[in-house]
Amino acid sequence: MSSAKNFSDSHSLECLEQRIVDASLCPLKALPLGANHLIEIELSSKEDIGVVVLQEYANHQSILNLISMLEKTSAAEQIK
Numbered sequence: 001m002s003s004a005k006n007f008s009d010s011h012s013l014e015c016l017e018q019r020i021v022d023a024s025l026c027p028l029k030a031l032p033l034g035a036n037h038l039i040e041i042e043l044s045s046k047e048d049i050g051v052v053v054l055q056e057y058a059n060h061q062s063i064l065n066l067i068s069m070l071e072k073t074s075a076a077e078q079i080k
Helices: 011-017 061-079
Strands: 024-027 038-042 049-054
Touching: 011 024, 011 049, 049 061
Parallel strands: none
Antiparallel strands: 024 049, 038 049
């Protein structure tokens, strides 16, 4: 798991593409045009934050578990 403020610095994209990390947290709509092999998965939180993964991993159980955990954490923090 990594995080990025945006993908203008290609390091986060390269880590995803080279399978160094499986997912990256980032602002929604931060993907550059032409990144068709990646998918943004919106988290159900009040911030515009999502998880970016390779399309082939979007439905893997480990990614689904990660998203579920992030959403539960976000919901718990909103209650505080």
